[in-house]
Amino acid sequence: MSVHADYLIRQFSHHVFEALLDAELLEQETVTAMKCWEHSGFHVFVGEPVPADDSDTRRFLARYLKKSPLMNPRLEIIQTDKEPLVRVHKFTDDGSQTREFEPLSFLAELSQHIPDMWEQTTRYVGIYSARTRGAKRVPMDFPGPLPEINSPERPSTYWAASMKRVFEFDPLECPKCGATMKIKAFILEQAEIRRLCENLGEVPW
Numbered sequence: 001m002s003v004h005a006d007y008l009i010r011q012f013s014h015h016v017f018e019a020l021l022d023a024e025l026l027e028q029e030t031v032t033a034m035k036c037w038e039h040s041g042f043h044v045f046v047g048e049p050v051p052a053d054d055s056d057t058r059r060f061l062a063r064y065l066k067k068s069p070l071m072n073p074r075l076e077i078i079q080t081d082k083e084p085l086v087r088v089h090k091f092t093d094d095g096s097q098t099r100e101f102e103p104l105s106f107l108a109e110l111s112q113h114i115p116d117m118w119e120q121t122t123r124y125v126g127i128y129s130a131r132t133r134g135a136k137r138v139p140m141d142f143p144g145p146l147p148e149i150n151s152p153e154r155p156s157t158y159w160a161a162s163m164k165r166v167f168e169f170d171p172l173e174c175p176k177c178g179a180t181m182k183i184k185a186f187i188l189e190q191a192e193i194r195r196l197c198e199n200l201g202e203v204p205w
Contacts (some may be wrong), residue, residue: 008044008046015033060203074091083105
């Protein structure tokens, strides 16, 4: 099923203008003038459709959500006679507010939070605004020689504790026996990483 981006843009701008007119935030004369602009400022991104059985692409899209708009504890699946419903809880000071979606409607709402390709969701300022220029500027602006940093005797496991606390997943737990694994080394070579991922059946992102 093809999706016409121009049609979606027209519908999107129409509903936005109607809402602004109803709220008396714009006048009809202003709306009419804005509709004549060559670049209206409204845009809808339509990417390639993702098949339901394409688990790799769906996993990539899930990882691409930098800041997910919802959390698993706020989701609830309601079984009905026709089809299940997705109930989303919003916790407020006055209590919990809920909103129910049909499965496809829920996925449509969720997909609106996927940023466009190459779209920046975090902007950096100062020396971090451009990695290349910043890397060249650091040695010149530093008042003296860079201090020598002794490498740690063993890799830190703080990152593993952070993942366990945030994602409730222990990356150092052996999936087979459940024992705690030890870090032997960090693999940085792209070819070696790709070879290991292929052997494990994982996608080398």
